[in-house]
Amino acid sequence: MKHEIIIAGFGGQGVLSMGKILAYSGLMEDKEVAWFPSYGPEQRGGTANVTVILSDDKISSPVLHRFDIAIILNQPSLEKFESRVKSGGILIYDGNGITAPPTRKDIRIFHIDAMNTAVNEGNAKAFNMIVLGGMLKIEPMVTMESVMKGLKKSLPERHHKLLPMNEKAILRGMEIIEEI
Amino acid sequence: MEDEVKLMKGNEAIAHAAIRYGADGYFGYPITPQSEIMETLMDEKPWETTGMVVLQAESEVSAINMVYGGAACGKRVMTSSSSPGISLKQEGISYMAGAELPALIVNVMRGGPGLGTIQPSQADYFQTVKGGGHGDYRLITLAPASVQEMADHVALGFDLAFKYNNPAMILADGVIGQMMEKVILPEQKPRKTEEEIRKEQPWATLGKTHGRKPNIITSLELDPAVMEQNNIRFQQKYNQIEENEVIYEELLCDDAEYLIVAFGSTARISQTTVELARKEGIKVGLFRPITLWPFPKKKLKAYSEKVKGILTVELNAGQMVEDVKLAVECKIPVNFYGRLGGIVPTPDEVLDELKKLL
Numbered sequence: 001m002k003h004e005i006i007i008a009g010f011g012g013q014g015v016l017s018m019g020k021i022l023a024y025s026g027l028m029e030d031k032e033v034a035w036f037p038s039y040g041p042e043q044r045g046g047t048a049n050v051t052v053i054l055s056d057d058k059i060s061s062p063v064l065h066r067f068d069i070a071i072i073l074n075q076p077s078l079e080k081f082e083s084r085v086k087s088g089g090i091l092i093y094d095g096n097g098i099t100a101p102p103t104r105k106d107i108r109i110f111h112i113d114a115m116n117t118a119v120n121e122g123n124a125k126a127f128n129m130i131v132l133g134g135m136l137k138i139e140p141m142v143t144m145e146s147v148m149k150g151l152k153k154s155l156p157e158r159h160h161k162l163l164p165m166n167e168k169a170i171l172r173g174m175e176i177i178e179e180i
Numbered sequence: 181m182e183d184e185v186k187l188m189k190g191n192e193a194i195a196h197a198a199i200r201y202g203a204d205g206y207f208g209y210p211i212t213p214q215s216e217i218m219e220t221l222m223d224e225k226p227w228e229t230t231g232m233v234v235l236q237a238e239s240e241v242s243a244i245n246m247v248y249g250g251a252a253c254g255k256r257v258m259t260s261s262s263s264p265g266i267s268l269k270q271e272g273i274s275y276m277a278g279a280e281l282p283a284l285i286v287n288v289m290r291g292g293p294g295l296g297t298i299q300p301s302q303a304d305y306f307q308t309v310k311g312g313g314h315g316d317y318r319l320i321t322l323a324p325a326s327v328q329e330m331a332d333h334v335a336l337g338f339d340l341a342f343k344y345n346n347p348a349m350i351l352a353d354g355v356i357g358q359m360m361e362k363v364i365l366p367e368q369k370p371r372k373t374e375e376e377i378r379k380e381q382p383w384a385t386l387g388k389t390h391g392r393k394p395n396i397i398t399s400l401e402l403d404p405a406v407m408e409q410n411n412i413r414f415q416q417k418y419n420q421i422e423e424n425e426v427i428y429e430e431l432l433c434d435d436a437e438y439l440i441v442a443f444g445s446t447a448r449i450s451q452t453t454v455e456l457a458r459k460e461g462i463k464v465g466l467f468r469p470i471t472l473w474p475f476p477k478k479k480l481k482a483y484s485e486k487v488k489g490i491l492t493v494e495l496n497a498g499q500m501v502e503d504v505k506l507a508v509e510c511k512i513p514v515n516f517y518g519r520l521g522g523i524v525p526t527p528d529e530v531l532d533e534l535k536k537l538l
Contacts, residue, residue, distance in 0.1 A: 023360060027187045035187075035360035039213060039298070060451035062359050065526035153187075 001056050003141050004064055006081055008049035009073025014128030017154070018071075019050035021132065024150030025142040026054040036062040047076050054141055071135060075099055092135055092177070101180075109180040110138060117176055118169070126169035133173025144170070186363055190330040190356045193363050194260065194286055195220035197334035198232075202369040203284075204255035205233040207246035211262045212298040213354040214288035218260070230371055240265040244272030244285075251281035252397040254377040254384025256338055260286035262354075263304050264295055266312075273347055274313025277414075278399025280383075282341035284334065285319075286350045288357035289495075291522035299522025300354030300445060305499035308351050309473040316411055318418045320348035320425070321472040323443040327361035329470075335366060340425060342381075344417055351472060353495060355445035355524060427470040428479060432458065436465030438537060439483055441504050442493040443469050445524065450493050452527035457534055464534060472500070477507035484508035489537045493530055494518045513537065 005022070009015045016037050026033040034053040051067075053059050066086045072078045072093040078100070085091050087106045095101070096115035114130040136147065144167075151166055188196070195217050198206060208218045218236060226232035237243035243259045250257030261269060266287045276283055289304050291297035308321050320340050322333045333350045341348040377384055385395045401407040429447075432454055433439065442450040447468040457464045467483065469476050483490075489512050492501040501516040508514060517533040519525045 020360070024187055027185065027362065033187065033360075033362060036355065037358060039354070039358050059361075060455060061449040061453075061527050062355065062361075063445070063449050063524050063526055065528045 001141075003054045003069065003139065004067050005052045005054075005069045005071065006049060006064075006067045006084070007052065007071040007073075008047065008077030008081055011046060011048040013048075013073050014125075015048045015073065016050050018128040018132050019052045020154050021129075021147065021150050022052050022054070022142070024154045025146045026150075028146040028149045028153070029142055031055060031142075032057060032059050034059045034062040047074065047080075049077065049081075069135065069139060071131060072102075073097075073131070078102060090138060092131070092138070094131065108138075110134065110177050111180050112173060112177045114173060114176070117172060121172070123165065123169060126165055129166045129169035130173035130176070133170035134177035135173075136170065137174035137177050184364070186365065187360050188327065188363055189216055189358055189360050190324070190327045190352060191216035191288065191358070192220045193327050193331040193365070194334055194350070195224065196365050197331040198258060198284075199224055199226040199230060200366050200368045201335050201338055202230060202256065202371040203232055203258060203334075203338070204371055205235070205246075205250045205257040207235050207237050207243040207250070207257065207259050208261065209237050209240045209243050209265060211265045213290055213300070213357050214260050214262050214286065216357070217286065217288075230368075232371065240268035241272070244269040247283045247285075248272055248276055248279075248281060251276060251283045252279070252385050254372075254381030254386065256284075256342075256372065258284035258286065258338075260288070262288050262290045262298075263292050263301065264290075266304060266307070270307075270313035272313075273319065274315050274317060275399045276347045277313070277317035277319070278315060279397050280345040280414075281347065281397065282338075282345050283347045284337045284341060284350070285347060286352065289351065289353040291520070297522035298354070300495060300524055301520075301522055302353055302444060302446065302495035303497070303499070303520075304351065305472065305494070305496060308349055309475070309503075317414065318346070318421070318473055320344070320346060320421065320474075322348065322350050322427075323470060323472050324350060324352050324356055325444050325447045325468060325470075326356070327359065327363045330356060331363050331365055340421075344421055345383075346417065346421075351444070353445050354522075355448075422474040425471060426474045426476045426479070428476040429468040429470060431466040431468070433465030433467060433483070435463055436486075437463040437488050438534065439465050439467050439487050439490045440493060440530070440534065441467045441469070441480070441490055441500070443472060443500065446493045446495055449525060449527055450530055453530040453534060456527060456531050462534070462538065469500070475503050475507070477503070480504060480507035481509065484511045487512065489513040489515065491515045491517060491530075491534050491537050493525070493533075495524065496520065
């Protein structure tokens with residue numbers, strides 16, 4: 001089994017850390033993992049994206065053209081990556097800031113109102129975990145237990161008190177994701 | 181715990197591997213995309229554990245000359261930078277080659293020329309394997325293609341440098357430096373004691389002991405007759421390295437009718453291309469030089485009798501392809517595909533290029 005995922009949005013939305021947590025979760029299940037970020041000036045306010053690959057077999061290229069799953073968190077990223085989802089693949093987007101929603105008919109499209117939910121529930125920082133939860137609901141590539149272990153591994157110890165809040169956000173994401 | 185699988189960036193792996201190798205010192209100056217090397221070293225504070233010195237110098241020139249100084253004392257010392265910073269270090273590298281000093285230099289390449297871009301590139305191939313600095317010298321060059329190899333090549337680079345008293349370079353790029361993968365770090369080795377260094381590096385300038393002549397470390401020799409002999413000795417050493425230290429990897433090459441030749445990140449990309457091509461029935465294999473110098477020319481020459489054509493893939497305008505052509509002596513077609521200035525090709529793109537060769 002192999003999942004090739006792109007997560008794309010604005011710098012500061014937690015795109016890279018969401019990818020990191022996913023990669024760590026894969027590591028907990030002894031999967032092969034690769035995490036390759038766009039790095040550099042685009043992280044400071046512009047678009048940021050990260051490729052995450054979870055696989056049962058050795059991973060060849062960390063650089064991909066097409067993806068099984070695209071998680072899209074802003075309009076420029078949608079324009080860049082909608083066409084690069086494999087036919088039959090999955091696109092998940094947060095409508096916040098999306099002016100022209102995805103239109104492809106040969107992929108499954110899901111909407112997740114993560115930003116509004118996070119803000120309304122006073123938990124804006126856990127936005128990316130809501131999105132992650134949504135994805136795991138549709139494609140449970142790693143168990144919740146592994147995600148929590150992965151979170152623990154990827155967070156510095158001084159932030160471990162935030163683990164329950166993150167878990168709550170992941171579960172919330174599983175509730176609110178909807179297929180279009 | 182020693183062989184615990186960890187997830188980290190290639191740059192971080194280099195830092196951890198250096199501490200675990202028992203390196204004595206790191207001297208550097210930050211530059212993207214390799215700053216995590218020094219960041220990780222500073223985080224790990226090895227001066228409190230192994231006694232390894234980690235120092236941010238005031239410039240790249242300063243850092244390479246600190247390396248020269250440490251190496252002259254027989255210490256395991258290293259520096260790292262990215263392309264523009266490595267250009268600044270070339271004088272020091274040439275001096276170390278001339279003074280026959282072992283050291284490890286890491287270049288996590290970015291797009292040039294000039295300040296260029298911070299995105300991945302392999303455009304320093306010529307600089308690394310064809311000279312870089314002045315004079316007839318060679319730089320042992322390792323090209324890691326995974327985070328695991330970033331870690332492993334630290335020990336390999338140091339070992340080769342000390343075996344031949346010659347600087348060695350890890351030539352990586354932004355992809356390998358920035359990506360996270362699983363890695364098993366080597367076991368912690370102790371740093372060499374002064375007694376061990378005196379024994380293993382009798383040329384080291386650690387202070388004169390009674391009854392022996394002073395050790396002098398220099399690349400300067402004003403008598404051309406002596407300098408010629410020095411150069412002849414260097415060349416004999418380089419020949420020995422070419423004879424003994426070639427490393428490469430072959431993937432599905434046994435029945436291959438075509439070969440892709442690539443190193444570092446482009447080898448990883450081309451690996452997927454090979455998988456895609458095999459699904460379409462194209463018999464192609466991947467040949468990956470791991471040492472760029474010494475270049476695996478004998479092995480490639482042997483393939484020129486077996487395969488119908490070669491595609492060389494690089495993140496530059498065509499550099500290693502010249503060595504591939506020399507190796508196969510133009511007996512078979514050698515095509516080239518490269519992206520420039522920080523753009524990284526995808527496996528599909530390489531597949532399209534491969535099909536032009538069929």
